[in-house]
Amino acid sequence: MADIQQLEKIASQVRRDIVRQVHFATCGHPGGSLGCADFLTALYFEIMNHNPEFNMSGKNEDVFFLSNGHISPLWYSVLARSGYFEVSELATFRKLNSRLQGHPATHEGLPGVRVASGSLGQGLSVAIGVALAKKINGDDSLVFALTGDGELQEGQIWEAAMYAPHNKVDNLIVTVDWNGQQIDGANDDVLTLGDLPLKWKAFGWEVLQMNGNDMTEVVATLHEAKKKTGQGKPIVILMKTVMGFGVDFMMHTHKWHGVAPNAEQTETALAQLEETLGDF
Amino acid sequence: MLDKYVSTGKKATRNGFGAGLYEIGQQNDEVVALIADLLGSLKMQQFKEAFPERFFQIGIAEANMMGIAAGLATAGKIPYTGTFANFSTGRVYDQIRQSIAYSDKNVKICASHAGVTLGEDGATHQILEDIGMMKMLPGMTVINPCDYNQTKAATMAIAEHHGPVYLRFGRPSWPMFIPEDTKFEIGKALLLNEGTDVSIFATGHLVWIALEAARALTAEGVSCEVINIHTIKPLDNEAILDSVSKTKCVVTAEEHQRNGGLGDSIAQLLAQHQPAPMEYVAVNDSFGESGTPMELLDKYGLGTKDVINAVKNVLKRK
Incomplete structure (x- = not known):
């Protein structure tokens, strides 16, 4: 059984890492990062069978692809806290000569990252490719991917969404961060996503939904998703989150999608997030 | 050869x-x-x-x-x-x-x-x-x-x-004109004919066109070095510079825009290391159209006569 309290403690530290990385870099994307912190913490600390002794091929281990690469400060924190690299390296986020690029990249050899992302819509296809290779290799581990909701406006997502069910890519669990916001405003104002559960279902996916900011529900839903693998269908989890979750003044607005908090705002934010594992 | x-x-x-x-x-x-x-x-x-x-x-x-x-x-x-x-x-x-x-x-x-x-x-x-x-x-x-x-x-x-x-x-x-047993080495140009008057660097379908042009020019007494640049990147700088140091002038031939193609890569190399008169056989800032392959090569300046003319023009500039 998962220790929910322990996961929540880790997520709190991850949220501190996000706020501090973005503050020190004076730029970055705190909103979506904070919203997905519970999900990614659960994935790396409870759900996935993965090896921090990083191997690019990911053979015989579960692998994760971040398609919405702009929430990199979240991923970097989770990777560091999982042991992929030193936590102190988080201080280099977005700095010259850092492995922690503004958007995730393999180019500098950062352990844990298997493909660059940032230009949206591409990660789902890459995840499918790895899932296909696992099938050829007789490797029964799983492939996870996370996309944004605004990202679903990219056409390539739907090319991939059509491919995976047709080809029974059932070792794949995709999560959509359904926070309803994107840079220019609410999804519904920019370009509405319509009935998302119905759309994914119509494309042939097994559709689950969860509250991505309730650790108990996140862990339970991810376990349920794992049970549904190997049954001929890819799985999508439509995850309702609140952008900026955990920092009151960043919540329920798109305004903190890509803005760094100043010193005062950072102090206010950190006061709301318990330091549980020691800051970097 | x-x-x-x-x-x-x-x-x-x-x-x-x-x-x-x-x-x-x-x-x-x-x-x-x-x-x-x-x-x-x-x-x-x-x-x-x-x-x-x-x-x-x-x-x-x-x-x-x-x-x-x-x-x-x-x-x-x-x-x-x-x-x-x-x-x-x-x-x-x-x-x-x-x-x-x-x-x-x-x-x-x-x-x-x-x-x-x-x-x-x-x-x-x-x-x-x-x-x-x-x-x-x-x-x-x-x-x-x-x-x-x-x-x-x-x-x-x-x-x-x-x-x-x-x-x-x-x-x-x-x-088909490359013998089956010819070794393919990425980044290594293939010398098809030694010559002393002009270096013709060609890629893709235009290699055959370049050879046809070289045969016609040989009959007219022009000695053409014909080199097949099958790898445009990385370019075989050494083979290109060696050839141009001998012939002192260049024609490039490719089924591509002038902008950004093989010719540009070679021009960049020569400008840095060995400036020499050069002519491009390539499409000149234009889209194509419907037609047979040979008609189109002719219309867009990629035919045997175009290579021959390019050689004659570049020889005048030596």
Whole structure:
């Protein structure tokens, strides 16, 4: 059984890492990062069978692809806290000569990252490719991917969404961060996503939904998703989150999608997030 | 040496790709192939039938194909993607840039129907900018073989090279003149004829045109060095500079825009190391149109007479 309290403690530290990385870099994307912190913490600390002794091929281990690469400060924190690299390296986020690029990249050899992302819509296809290779290799581990909701406006997502069910890519669990916001405003104002559960279902996916900011529900839903693998269908989890979750003044607005908090705002934010594992 | 490189029949370069893919598929279990609904055009049936578990029909979704290929490569496979050159490059440039080139994925982007020799389908499909786009990507190897045998050999050789490759070939039936046993070395130019008056550097279908021009010019007493630049990136700087140091003038020939093609790569090299008069045989800032391959080569300045004229013009500038 998962220790929910322990996961929540880790997520709190991850949220501190996000706020501090973005503050020190004076730029970055705190909103979506904070919203997905519970999900990614659960994935790396409870759900996935993965090896921090990083191997690019990911053979015989579960692998994760971040398609919405702009929430990199979240991923970097989770990777560091999982042991992929030193936590102190988080201080280099977005700095010259850092492995922690503004958007995730393999180019500098950062352990844990298997493909660059940032230009949206591409990660789902890459995840499918790895899932296909696992099938050829007789490797029964799983492939996870996370996309944004605004990202679903990219056409390539739907090319991939059509491919995976047709080809029974059932070792794949995709999560959509359904926070309803994107840079220019609410999804519904920019370009509405319509009935998302119905759309994914119509494309042939097994559709689950969860509250991505309730650790108990996140862990339970991810376990349920794992049970549904190997049954001929890819799985999508439509995850309702609140952008900026955990920092009151960043919540329920798109305004903190890509803005760094100043010193005062950072102090206010950190006061709301318990330091549980020691800051970097 | 001109006698060595004579036509032994005609076959399309895309058939060389299909044959090479099948053969490398037999030799290397990690080779996988993807197609975006152009199985017959890319001549990939034999691979598909022999290795169905390593073949992926993606449908008309080239962006997804490039991403899936990047994923297969991540997991250690050697993916060969197949579609027309237009859909292999311009349509998916960002996918190639981010998921393949920047991410250093071992994907072989195999592109048929390049250039005006695609013919009657017209300008929508006749890409003439692909070499330029692909050679600009850091780490991308760009190869444009000249006949069936060379395309087959190149298709097999790129499996042994780790890193992204753009392999460009074409639709029409074309003279075969490179002996089957000719070794294909990525980045090593192939000397087809030694000469002293002019260096003709040619790639793809235009290599045969250059040889035909050289034969005609030899009869007129012009000594042409003909070099097949099958690898546009990395360029064989040494072979090019050695040749130009002898001949002191250059003609480049390619089925591509002047902007960004082989000629530009060679001009850049020469400007830095050995400035010399140079003429381009290439498409001059224009789209193509419908027609037969030979009609189009003629109309767009890519025919034998165009190479001959370019040589005569450059000789006057020496």
